[in-house]
Amino acid sequence: MAPFAKPENVLRRAEELIAVGQNNAALQALHEIITSKRSRTTALGSLEPVMLKFIELCVDLRKGKIAKEGMYQYKNIAQNLSVQTIELVVKKFIDLAEAKVQAAQAQAEKITLDAIDDLEATETPESILMSTVSGEQSKDRTDRAVVTPWLKFLWEAYRTVLDILRNNARLEVMYQTTANQAFAFCLKYTRKTEFKRLCDLLRNHLQNIAKYSNQMHSINLNDPDSLQRHLDMRFAQLNAAVELELWQEAFRSVEDIHNLLTMSKRPPKTIMMANYYEKLSKIFLVSENYLFHAAAWNRYFGLTRAQIKAQNTEVDVSKLASLVVLSALSIPVISTSRSKADLVEIDESKQKNNRLAVLLSMGKAPTRATLLKEALSKGLLKTVKPEIKDLYNILEVEFHPLSISKRIEPILAQLAEDADMKQYIKPLQQVILTRLFQQLSQVYDSVKLDFVLNLAKFPAPFEMSTAEIEKFIMNGNKKGELSIRIDHAGKALTFESDVFAAPRVAAESGVRLQATPAELVRTQLSRLGKCLFATINVVDKAYLEERLAAKQAALERAAAGADKEHQDTLARRAIIERRKELVETLQMRKEKEEASKRALKAQQEAEAEQKRLAEEAKKRELDRIRREQDKIREDEARKLAEDLKAKGALKVDVDNLEGMDTTKLRQLQIQQMEKETKDMSERLRITSKRIDHIERAYRREEIPLLDEDYAKQKEADKTAHAEARRIQLQTSKQKHADDLALKKRLARILPDYSSFRATIEEKRHEEFEARRAEAQAALEAAKEDRRRQVRERREHEEAERVEREAREAELAAEREREEAERAEREAEDRARREEEAAKRAEERAKLDEVAERQRQRDAEIEAKLAAKRNQSRDEALRAQGIRDTRPDGAAPQSAAPAPAAGGGGWRERLAARKAAEAAVGAAPAAPEPTRSSAPAVAEEAPAPRKYAPPSQRQGAPQGGAQEGAQGGSGGKYVPPSQRRQEGGSRW
Numbered sequence: 001m002a003p004f005a006k007p008e009n010v011l012r013r014a015e016e017l018i019a020v021g022q023n024n025a026a027l028q029a030l031h032e033i034i035t036s037k038r039s040r041t042t043a044l045g046s047l048e049p050v051m052l053k054f055i056e057l058c059v060d061l062r063k064g065k066i067a068k069e070g071m072y073q074y075k076n077i078a079q080n081l082s083v084q085t086i087e088l089v090v091k092k093f094i095d096l097a098e099a100k101v102q103a104a105q106a107q108a109e110k111i112t113l114d115a116i117d118d119l120e121a122t123e124t125p126e127s128i129l130m131s132t133v134s135g136e137q138s139k140d141r142t143d144r145a146v147v148t149p150w151l152k153f154l155w156e157a158y159r160t161v162l163d164i165l166r167n168n169a170r171l172e173v174m175y176q177t178t179a180n181q182a183f184a185f186c187l188k189y190t191r192k193t194e195f196k197r198l199c200d201l202l203r204n205h206l207q208n209i210a211k212y213s214n215q216m217h218s219i220n221l222n223d224p225d226s227l228q229r230h231l232d233m234r235f236a237q238l239n240a241a242v243e244l245e246l247w248q249e250a251f252r253s254v255e256d257i258h259n260l261l262t263m264s265k266r267p268p269k270t271i272m273m274a275n276y277y278e279k280l281s282k283i284f285l286v287s288e289n290y291l292f293h294a295a296a297w298n299r300y301f302g303l304t305r306a307q308i309k310a311q312n313t314e315v316d317v318s319k320l321a322s323l324v325v326l327s328a329l330s331i332p333v334i335s336t337s338r339s340k341a342d343l344v345e346i347d348e349s350k351q352k353n354n355r356l357a358v359l360l361s362m363g364k365a366p367t368r369a370t371l372l373k374e375a376l377s378k379g380l381l382k383t384v385k386p387e388i389k390d391l392y393n394i395l396e397v398e399f400h401p402l403s404i405s406k407r408i409e410p411i412l413a414q415l416a417e418d419a420d421m422k423q424y425i426k427p428l429q430q431v432i433l434t435r436l437f438q439q440l441s442q443v444y445d446s447v448k449l450d451f452v453l454n455l456a457k458f459p460a461p462f463e464m465s466t467a468e469i470e471k472f473i474m475n476g477n478k479k480g481e482l483s484i485r486i487d488h489a490g491k492a493l494t495f496e497s498d499v500f501a502a503p504r505v506a507a508e509s510g511v512r513l514q515a516t517p518a519e520l521v522r523t524q525l526s527r528l529g530k531c532l533f534a535t536i537n538v539v540d541k542a543y544l545e546e547r548l549a550a551k552q553a554a555l556e557r558a559a560a561g562a563d564k565e566h567q568d569t570l571a572r573r574a575i576i577e578r579r580k581e582l583v584e585t586l587q588m589r590k591e592k593e594e595a596s597k598r599a600l601k602a603q604q605e606a607e608a609e610q611k612r613l614a615e616e617a618k619k620r621e622l623d624r625i626r627r628e629q630d631k632i633r634e635d636e637a638r639k640l641a642e643d644l645k646a647k648g649a650l651k652v653d654v655d656n657l658e659g660m661d662t663t664k665l666r667q668l669q670i671q672q673m674e675k676e677t678k679d680m681s682e683r684l685r686i687t688s689k690r691i692d693h694i695e696r697a698y699r700r701e702e703i704p705l706l707d708e709d710y711a712k713q714k715e716a717d718k719t720a721h722a723e724a725r726r727i728q729l730q731t732s733k734q735k736h737a738d739d740l741a742l743k744k745r746l747a748r749i750l751p752d753y754s755s756f757r758a759t760i761e762e763k764r765h766e767e768f769e770a771r772r773a774e775a776q777a778a779l780e781a782a783k784e785d786r787r788r789q790v791r792e793r794r795e796h797e798e799a800e801r802v803e804r805e806a807r808e809a810e811l812a813a814e815r816e817r818e819e820a821e822r823a824e825r826e827a828e829d830r831a832r833r834e835e836e837a838a839k840r841a842e843e844r845a846k847l848d849e850v851a852e853r854q855r856q857r858d859a860e861i862e863a864k865l866a867a868k869r870n871q872s873r874d875e876a877l878r879a880q881g882i883r884d885t886r887p888d889g890a891a892p893q894s895a896a897p898a899p900a901a902g903g904g905g906w907r908e909r910l911a912a913r914k915a916a917e918a919a920v921g922a923a924p925a926a927p928e929p930t931r932s933s934a935p936a937v938a939e940e941a942p943a944p945r946k947y948a949p950p951s952q953r954q955g956a957p958q959g960g961a962q963e964g965a966q967g968g969s970g971g972k973y974v975p976p977s978q979r980r981q982e983g984g985s986r987w
Contacts, residue, residue, distance in 0.1 A: 007046045030054040034070045048085050059096040062153050068160045083170045090161050097157040104150040158182040166205045167212050169219045176229050183240040199249050224266045231260050238279050247286050258359050274303040290427050292356050294327035295366045322384040325375050330427040331368040333434040334481045387411045401439035409459050441495040449491045
C-alpha cells in the first residue's frame, strides 16, 4: 500500500498535473486522498481546498458519478464538525455546473451564427441536402451536440446534491435552496419529465424522514421551523407545476401541502393560504370540477379581502367578487358526466368529494346552493359588476322561460370580452338550459321542438347544435333530474307529470311558479293537518285555553328551575376549571417526561452513533477482505479462460467462471446465442407459413356462403320493418281518435271556465288594489315615524351634550374645593402635632420635677431608717457586752433604700420607679464596705444596691432584728417596695 500523503502535497501535485494537461491523473490523485480512510482524521482546513479543486475537475471533465462519491465521503467526514464547509462545496458544484450550461449556450449560438456565411442567401446546397435526410434544423443539431450534455450534467448535479443533503437537519436550508434551484431549472428549460421525477424524489425524501428519524441530526417535523421550510418548498413546487401546466403533479403537491399543514402547530401565513386556494381553483377548473372550483374561489376571496383590509392594498375587489359569484353560478345543476355504472359512480364521487372537501378545510362537500347562500350572506351582490348581478337575478330569482336566452345573450357577450370570465360560458350554458327546461315544465305539458330550439339559441361563438341539446335532455333524464320525452315524429317535447314521481333536486333549486301534481300529492296530508290545526284554533276556545295554561305552567317550571340550573352551571364551571388545572398539570408532567425521554434518546443516539461507526469500520474491513478474495477469483478465472482458448473448446461452463468478464468468454456466449437465435427464427418461419396456408384455405371456403347469408338477412329486415310500420300507423290512428273525443268532451265546459276565471281575476284585482293602498299608507306612516325618531334622537343628543358639559364643570369645581379642604386639613394637622409636642415636653418636665422630689423624700426616709438601725444595733451590742471598734463609732450604712412613703398619685410613683431603674443601670458598682471603712454620712442619699442572698453576706444576723451584727455592713439589703419597682425578675 502506498504511503499516505498530506492533502497539501496532493493538492500541489494535482495543480502541477493540471498545468501540463493531465486532468484525469490529477482527478485520480484527488479522489484517492478524499476516499482514503486516513482522511477521516485529517483537519478540515487542509482537506477543504482539496475538495474544491476535486469538484472543479469533476465539472470540467463531466465526471458526475465520481463527484457524487467524493461528496458523499466528504459529507461523512465533515457533517459532525462543520456543515458550512459542506454547503460551500455543494454550492460551488452547482454554480460551476450552471456556469458550464451558460457557456455551452453561448457557444452554441456562436456556432450557429458562424455557420451562416451569407445572410442574404435563403438556402444553401448543404442545407437543402441536410433537410432531405434530417428534419432537424441547424440550431437544433448544434444545441443537441453542445448544450444537451451539459444540461444533463446540471440535472444530475441537482439530483446528486438533493440525495446528499436529504434527512439532515443541519443541512436543511441548503437542501431547500437546491430544490428551489431545481424548480427554476425545470421552468427555464420547460423540462416537464424532469420536474415529475424531481417531485417524486422530494416526496420520497419526505416519506423517509419518519423512517430515519432515529439517526443523528435527522429532520424533526415537529419543529415549526423545519416544517415551515418544507411548506415553502412545497408551495414553490406547486407554483412551478401550475406554470408548467402539469395538473396531476400540482394536485399531488396540494395533497403534500395539506398533509404538512395538518402536522403544523403554527398557523399558516395568509399569503401562503391565498396562493394555495388560488392554485387549487386553477386545478379544479382544468379538471372541469366547477363545484370545488367555486369553493376554492370562495376561500381565496375571503383570505384576499381580509388581507386587503389589513394592509390597505389597492386590488379590484369588484372583479374578485364577480368571479366568486360567477363561478358559483357556473356550477351545473345537472351533472354532465356519464358512466356505465351509476351506482358505483355515486359512491366513488362521494368519496372523491369528501377527499376534496378535506383539502379545502371543509367539514363536508359543498353544494351549489350553499355556495350561493354564502356569497349572498357576505353581501357580494353589492360589489359585483352589474352584468353579474343581472345574470344572478335571471338564473336564480326571476321566472321568464320565453326570454331567458335573449336576456342572457348581451351578458354572455360582455363575459366573452374578459379573458378570466370567458372560461365560464360553457358551464353557464348547461345552467341556462336547465333553468329553461325547469321553467317550461311548470308552464307547458308539451311544446314544439322548433320552439324550444329557438328559445335555446346562444350568441355566435357559443352556439349549441340540436344534437347537443338533445344529448343534454337525455343526460338529465338519465340522472333523474328531468322528465322530458322527445317525439321526433311529431317534433315536440312532452313534460311528463307523474303524481307519484320522486322529488328532484334540480327542480327544487330553481324558481317555482306553481306546485307540480307530484308535490300536491306528497304534501296533501301536511296541508290537511295545517288546515285542521288552524280550524281548531278558531273553533275550539277550550283548546286555546289549555295551550295557554300549558305554556304558563312550562314558564313557571322554567322559572322554578332557573336557580338550580344556575347552580348546576356554576358547579360544572368549577369542575371544568379543575379539569383544566388537572390537564395543565398532566401536560407539564408530560412535557417533563418528554424532555427526559429526549435526553435519554439523545444519549441512546450518541451510543448508537458510536456503535454505527464501529460497525462501519468493521464493514469496511470486511469489504476490503472481500475485494481481495474477488481479485484472487478473477485471476483464477482468467487462467481458466486462457486454458480453454488454448484447447479450442466451443462451449464453456459459465458457472465455473462466475464474475469473469473477458473477451473470449463474451465471444463464446455470443456465438452460442446467435446459433440459438438462428434456430428459433427458422422454426418460426416454418410455423407462420403453415398458418398462412390454413387461413387462406378457410377464406376460400367462406366466400360462397357470404352471399346466401346476406340474402337471408335482407328478407328478415324487410319483414320486421313492415310489421313495425303497421303497428305505428294503427297506434297513431287510435290516439288521434281518443284526442278528438277528449276535445269534444272538454269543449262543453269552456264557457263556464272562462266566466269563472274572469270573476276570479276581477276579485284578485280589487284585493290587490286595496292591499297596495294599505301598503302605501303604512309606508308613509313609517316614513313620518322615522323622521320623528330622528328629530327626537338629535334633541336628546343635544340635551345630553349640555348636561354633560354642566356635569364636567361641576366636577371641576368640586375637585377645586376638595384641594382647598385638603390643604386646610394638612395645616391644622401640622399645628396640632406641634401643640402636642409642646405639651409632651411640658409633661416630661413636670414628671422630672416630681421624680426629683420623690428621690429627695426617699433619701430623707432612708437616712431616718439608717439612724434607727444604728441605734438598735448599738443597743444590741451593749446588751451583749460588745463594743463597736470603729473609730468614729458610726453605724454601718445600709445599702438598700427605704421603701417610698405613701403619698403621691400613680403618675408620681411611675416616674419614681423609672428614675430608680435608670439610676441602677447608670451608677457604677460601689465597693463592698469593710469593717474598717469609714461610716457613711447619714445625711447623704444612699445609692440603690443589688440584693445579695444571705449565704453571700459576711456576718449575717441570726435573727431578724440583728442584721449586720456579726459582719458589719457586708450584706446588701433591698427593701420589698424597691424590689417591686425594679421588676418581678429579682424576687
